Amino acid sequence: MTGPEPHAVGIHKKEGETVKKFLGVLAAAAALTFAVSAGFAADAIKVGFVDTYTGPATAYTNDVLDGFKLEIGKINAKGGVLGRKIEFVTRDDKYKPDIGLTMAKELVLKENVDLLVGTISSAVALAVSDLAKKEKVPFIVTFAKSDKITGSMGHRYVFSISENSEMAGRAAAKGLAKKPYTKYWIAGDDYEYGHSIANAVFSHLSELNPKVQKIGESWWKEGETDFTPYITQILAAKPDFVIVATGGRGMVNFQKAAQSTGFNKRVPFYQHTAIELSTLSPQGQNAPEGVYGTANYLFYFPATKENQAFADEFKKAYNRQPKIGALYGHLLAKFVAKAYQKAGKVDKEKFIDAMEGMTLDSPVGPMEMRACDHQVALPMFFGVTKKSPQYEHLVAGDVISVPGKEYLPSCADVMKTRAK
Template identity: 65%
Template sequence: MKPLSRFILTTLAVLVFSAIITGPTAFAAKAVKVGIVDCYSGPPSTYTNDVRDAFKLAIDKINASGSLSRKIEFVTRDSKFKVDIGLSAAKELIMRENVDIMMGTINSGLALAISDLCKKEKIPFLVTFSKSAKITGEKGHRYVFSLTENSALAGKAMAESLAKKPYTKFWIGGDDYEYGHAIADATWEHLIKIKPEVQLLGQSWWKVREPDFTPYITAMLAAKPDAVIVATGGADCVPFLKAAKATGFNDKVPFIMHTATELSTLKPLGANGPEGVLGTSNYFHYFPDSAENKAFVSEFKAAYDRPPAVGALYGYLAATFIQKAYATAGSFKTEKFIDALEGMTVDSPVGKVTIRAFDHQAMLPMFMGVTKKSAEYDYLIADDIIVISGEDAMPAIEEIKKARGM
């Protein structure tokens, strides 16, 4: 018993001591502190790592340039894709780490919970991956900003492109989860508005992380639709496209899937992915073919030895907006920072991006393309890219007002 109690005492002493030396950072030259809560374990990390890595790259550059009188630093916490863990991490960052800005997260439930917390604590919250339209829609407020597209934007963009095709009979299949239903509803509601003759033959809803889509695809084919709207996301895109290839779905019935053309989806499929799949995304490392994007890609590749995926754009935007907002405000006060961010435009790898002042939603252009084999890469790329501008994809301010009950 004695050695054990000594061990406990020593451990306690070390813990207390380390708390004392790492606790108060006030005596150091005060830096702007950004707290990032996101899921860094499990499948979502393939997206979130890019956000963090690109953010770090941009922050390092800003700090080195000395364009702000204070340095920007950041701390990360793993939410493990759980709302309770993520929310307590966010509280800890705000109470103990005294962060000035919060950032994250890929989990929509958690994003809304942190948004609520930040509203109470009056801390700006930059949302970097969650696709929930509620963040800047129904549940929007002064302290929350979304730097990523959401289901409303993506749905509208998909509907716009589908309306141009000669399809009338549709089938909807998707994740039986908020994201799936939100994106399917957004697409369908907009499609039926701009092309009233469309009809819905039926719907299939599968569980998130469905391992095998073959029975769903064969059942959809049996219904003989003109086109299928696939409302599945994240890790499920890969097995869906595999099953599509195995059944020849892409050759028989055209289908559209948001994020189908993204690097995270197409890279694991290699050169053997299904061609001719319609998909939308915010970013490709090979498009737009501009000097800004090329520079961004080569910097990212040099630092991390991989091409940046869509998350990298969000991380870059977060860092760039933070720098410009503080620089424009000429102050490090939160309220001034928010005033500056409203309506602010920055240059980015995808061109100029503006935060709409009314709902704090970044107006990101959406790229719609078709999967195609490429001579340059050992995976499929998006071809025939149509750009849907941020202004066109954004839901009208009236709709946001209605959702907020204004």
């Protein structure tokens, strides 16, 4: 090698210039974006949202933001907390951990947020959680369902205000253990959430009822549109009951296939969030009846004054019924405001101390932020889909409410996973 030929150098130089130009444009664009977005008032308490605002997950995340806005608006109207308004900015993580992490870094380092919140993606949540630990910024996870968040990878700076797959599994196992079924089939979306929810349900179910056995499994790709071949195969295997571990879009897709094949009439099945409005409302009167499901929020149950008031208020503001995300957003606003109030000043460590063990009233009853693992203990509803003359969509019938403390893993169990 005697060095590059002059010709080659010329090309490289040209490319270099183009790249420089390109980077220049990019930097200008970025500067413009940040300049526009930096909208915090000088003395505001700054909350930074990192969440998925593009793609299919927006069907859930918009409710979180709307629930939060509604409640925080009321708090600010009364003068805010400690005489300061609570303000927020949002960043789109596009459901990607690397982007989510970059956004969270920007919020912490440039915007100096007091608190990070958000994300429906477990991968983003875990990445941001790691940053929160390093930067010592509190981070409240709003929607991600991985039990690692407050379980094995939990730490002082991370909180969760939604149920996780382990909790859903325990609650569902409680409901199913009383049923007479023994031959179970497991089917689901072939990604982490699908597997973890299926494992959680089945492992706890077999503890509670040793007679149950798994006769087979089927797994399909996330985003599968046609479940008919899977359904006919499961029917041919003749199980008593099927645990269907779908999430997101898969919930509705599977129910539609169940309806058109009459699957629900031949074999009963369970899906976490099968009874939730996000799953049932798009299908109108044509959702399958008799599907077992669990959910943390139903706008019509419990039929208490508080729940009614929350649902009415949300409907009035956004012209739709609140779904589970709306409850998360509402809880988030309440926890944040109450914690700063209790802390007495806007301080990251004091905020965490205040959050630990905090209780508050909610539309679904009292709830607690457990001090040991920073996991919220909220009630879970177990029910079965049925038609209702009152609504344009199916609702949950025979609902039983499982209080948080009955289905959360014990503090000792959580600490064991962290020690590993």
